[in-house]
Amino acid sequence: MSSAAAPQVLIAGNPNCGKSTLFNALSGGSAHVGNYPGVTVDRTSASLHLGTEKIELVDLPGMYSLTASSPEEQLAVDALTESNTRAVVCVVDATTLERGLYLPLQLIESGVPVVVALNMMDATARIGLRIDTERLSELFASPVIPVVATKRRGLDALLSALETQLEPSSEISTLQVGYPAALEADIAALAPAVARWRPKMPTGQHRVFALWCLLSLGEDSLRGVPDEVRQAAGNIRRAAAERGRNLDLEIVSSRYDWLDRAVAETCSVRGPSPSWSERIDRVLTHPIAGISIFAVVMFGIFEALFAGAEPLIGAIETLTGFMQAQAATILPPGVLQDLVVEGIIAGVGNVIVFAPQILMLFLFIGFLEDSGYLARVAFVIDRVMKGVGLHGKAFVPLLSGFACAVPAVMATRTIERRRDRLVTMLALPLMSCSARLPVYILVVGTVFAGRSLGWFSAGAVALFSMYTLSVLVTLAAAAVLKRTVLPGPAPTFVLEMPPYRWPSAAILWINAWRRLRIFLIDAGTIILAMTILLWALLSFPKSAEISEHYAAERAQVLQSASSETTKSEALQSLDAREAGEQLAHSLGGRFGHAIEPVLRPIGFDWQIGVGIIGAFAAREVFISTLGVVFGIGEADEESRPLRQALRDARHADGSPVMTPLSGVSLMIFFLLACQCMSTIAVVKKESGSWKWPVFLFSYMTLLAYLASLAVYQGGQLLGYG
Amino acid sequence: MNRSLLDLPLGQHAEIASIDCERRLSRRLMEMGLLPGTRVRVVRVAPLGDPIELRVRNYSLSVRRAEAAKIAVRPEGTV
Known part of the structure; x- marks a missing residue:
């Protein structure tokens, strides 16, 4: 583990841009997973030798911009302003430059040294897209390196560019977006308050940070922002609104205007060829074929968790029993033997017994996510989930709850907003998991044996009712939690539908194992x-x-x-x-x-x-x-x-x-x-x-x-x- | 005069005129590249009728109908 003062390099990028693949390629799969202070977001990091220096490589969560309104979104900015942050590698999917360059633009603007890794360069040729990376480097005043993370292509060039950026003598990027004069005046008005908040920050950055405050503050739950900055930003926003100006629009559209010009200058126009991804989607989101395939995939996951994991779970239980028997013969009878046999070994067994289902579920989810199908699952089922105030992505965790709540709760990580994640994880333990079944069977066998209700055996009716009831109660609980304990706007559903890609087995395995x-x-x-x-x-x-x-x-x-x-x-x-x-x-x-x-x-x-x-x-x-x-x-x-x-x-x-x-x-x-x-x-x-x-x-x-x-x-x- | 994304026939190209959602969502959509003047089209509707999938800036984005209704557009070929 590295100390807090170790120089760190952040890896940033949009969701689905291949950021984790690049992180794993650079770190060789060895990573340390911790937590960002105060928020339940994994902080994945690895140490890396670069020249003579040992740096900590930190994999930031996927994001579209640095703008933040929640503590989870804030952590990227916090990491960026940490004194030991030396540079950022920003991964961009080369096939979606028109949007993907927004994040590196923001990063470069912030004044931190940036290397842009233009990923999936192998895919650009297939869609007839040519990118002038040299010209792009000039415009961004930062190195732009073409890479193919899955094939480990371009990594050496990336690392040497990073090494150059880490040298203290390297120049800070001179990129200037060019905001309207009125906006520049607003920024200048807020800068003094920001300077008092962050006295150690170089003066040039106060301006950029003021811009970040104007865009981020207001109806936010950000932490550590002084009242002075909040008030000043609020006043500026109000004054602008009174003159009919929309500051958010001014800031974002100025950046996109700049980007559109940069893209027009560096990228060839591509033909309107419908990609094979488009063709797959015609089937997978088709009203009949799409829903049928959806049902089959979901049933497959459910079946695997429910029945497929059974032999492994049985083996672990047998092994635990064997260990208990061994310990019982080695240790003399008494309290110590009981503690070891019924306390410690049983306890370790109780933990390991979840391993097969957790591994399986995360391999499945990793596959669905990396292939792009998870976004389609959410797309297909969102209508149903919306009814109880949940996000389409809550479906897989809820379904997994039928097998076992433990991996299912872990699976709520795919849900972006904390509030929605909490509602899902607090409702899904009501799904009738497989551990309830033996209890039902015992009860049914005890009191309903031989009885019938009409044509059906009473036991079957009782079992069926339990499962139906569990679904209804889970959905009702989610709806109630959403309105009482965790009130908030219905989760918005703004979800990128990434192109279909074949996931890398190594990455799936590394993530599930982690x-x-x-x-x-x-x-x-x-x-x-x-x-x-x-x-x-x-x-x-x-x-x-x-x-x-x-x-x-x-x-x-x-x-x-x-x-x-x-x-x-x-x-x-x-x-x-x-x-x-x-x-x-x-x-x-x-x-x-x-x-x-x-x-x-x-x-x-x-x-x-x-x-x-x-x-x-x-x-x-x-x-x-x-x-x-x-x-x-x-x-x-x-x-x-x-x-x-x-x-x-x-x-x-x-x-x-x-x-x-x-x-x-x-x-x-x-x-x-x-x-x-x-x-x-x-x-x-x-x-x-x-x-x-x-x-x-x-x-x-x-x-x-x-x-x-x-x-x-x-x-x-x-x-x- | 102003039409929303929902009024757009599938596949018809249009230009975004304005976005009128609550601030967080508008900001998010803008930062994902949906700005006045940006070209957009509706690619498909989910099997259960909601959400819908848009094509914008050479990528695909799905939004619910409730949100799409607040994105005003000018169909191409009209003034």
């Missing part, structure tokens, strides 16, 4: 800590009385005259019953007892309460916890003894605990409650604070309780149960 590594380290530590905490909660305090009682019973069994098999069966049953009693005695068990009055109105008893506490580790743990509570030992959702034990369970008044009504109540509770510490951990990581996961857990638990209450009480009033 995401996984961040998850394992950041969210992983939280998940591990919570697993250990939960284990302690369900293990302590241990009752010596119970141990002694069962030790005595065991001794009796051993002394009896029955056969070895009978003995071992009796011992196993004693072990299971002891574990159940110890669990009831533990803090978690007592807590289950303590909350029984709260659970009774929704049809649960204390044993189910303990199961729910255990299920916070992961929903499917509900089943194994119940197995212990009922003194059965190991159990899965198909376990007959567990189903029987549930059917036999009675409330204090002798009425059965599990009825079809309480079963439905239990399924609804599991559908809606945030019984998943991994989701909490990943929301903490992705939202950047504990505030949002705490909110998520609270609202989902409350929603689950109220819905189960309504179902159970309403059902009883109607005479069911």
Whole structure:
């Protein structure tokens, strides 16, 4: 890791311009991922040797301009004005120069040394475009280097141009856009306030920064802007508006006028040939073919996450079990063994078990994004998402929520605006993920076995209802969150539709692997800590009385005259019953007892309460916890003894605990409650604070309780149960 | 007299006359190169009717109908 003072070179560029490809080509794939202070945006950097100097190469997020109105957009300007920023490499897609040169123009204007990397030069020939890069360099007063990042062409020329720009003697670009006189006067009026704000900045830059303030300030949420600058800029804007001037338009159109002349002078006119991208689009966004292909692709992703990851997840679980068994034989029985087996190894297993789905989802998303299809997905489905106030790009994360909320929450990164991202990540844990299925199956098998509703089996109807309900509740929650907790304008949908390109497998793999590594380290530590905490909660305090009682019973069994098999069966049953009693005695068990009055109105008893506490580790743990509570030992959702034990369970008044009504109540509770510490951990990581996961857990638990209450009480009033 | 992008037949070239969205969005559209005088055409409409795809400055951009309605245009061939 480099210190704060290491000289840094920023890589900037529009989305889809090949910026990350160039970054990876320059850094050789070795990157450090951190966070920009105060915002949840990854700061990807790598160190690079340039001549005799070691610099830090920082990959800025994709952007169309330096203008900012949110802290996320502000970070580019902040990085640019850091004292250790020495130069910027601005990557431009050579096929979209007419817009793509706007960002380098702004960067060069700011006075920082810039090297323009004109990327995808191989594609210009195909569309009959010729670019006079030498003349472009002269006009921009900065080196313009043709490169093909995917084929690593032009990198040497780029690096040597960068080296020249890093020399202290190199001249600062003399580019002058030429703004109208009235605007120049406005800039001059604001410059003194900017100079007082940034005294260390060279005088020449105060002018440029004043221009940035005029364009960026107003209805913004930028941080650290002094009131003096804000007021001065506001006054200038108002005065201009009174004279019928639009400052934004003046600034931007002056720049584009300059650019249009530069492009006209350096680029040949291209023919109106419809590209093959255009031809693909005719199919992929066609009303029938387009939607069919969309459905197939989405189903493919869903199927892969749901079923394709299954063998890998199974293998990880088997491996975890094997490690646990090994540790149990090496370590002497006791608290240390339990801590290692049920706390640490189980915790590490709980983290790694997400790896296959995270890797798969990010390989898919990377492919969709880099190929250009993700923009079309958003284009096709935006109409539906708009209805609940979401962005078209929220679709893939929501769909992934059916498989698992953890990778799905991570996938919200493709959504640009923080507010929209938060709404999506707070709603999608309501999608019925695969970990809920075992709970449904257990309940259905317990209370609906053999029953039918008309032509259908009652269990199938119940399962189908859960999935339908989850979609409806998720969309409703998004709409409500959007109007209450995270109000704001409906997300605007201004999305570039990049040309289709074949993604590079290496880049896809590097990015997916990077995401996984961040998850394992950041969210992983939280998940591990919570697993250990939960284990302690369900293990302590241990009752010596119970141990002694069962030790005595065991001794009796051993002394009896029955056969070895009978003995071992009796011992196993004693072990299971002891574990159940110890669990009831533990803090978690007592807590289950303590909350029984709260659970009774929704049809649960204390044993189910303990199961729910255990299920916070992961929903499917509900089943194994119940197995212990009922003194059965190991159990899965198909376990007959567990189903029987549930059917036999009675409330204090002798009425059965599990009825079809309480079963439905239990399924609804599991559908809606945030019984998943991994989701909490990943929301903490992705939202950047504990505030949002705490909110998520609270609202989902409350929603689950109220819905189960309504179902159970309403059902009883109607005479069911 | 002023027509919006929504009134434009598919494929018909036009010149942008003005953009009248809220400031952030207008600024964003302007910085992406949609300025008075810029040539634009509607390439296609999404399968569900919204959003629409524009072709401007040799790249493709999609915007919702609500926003497109606020972009006034002068179809080419008219004055």
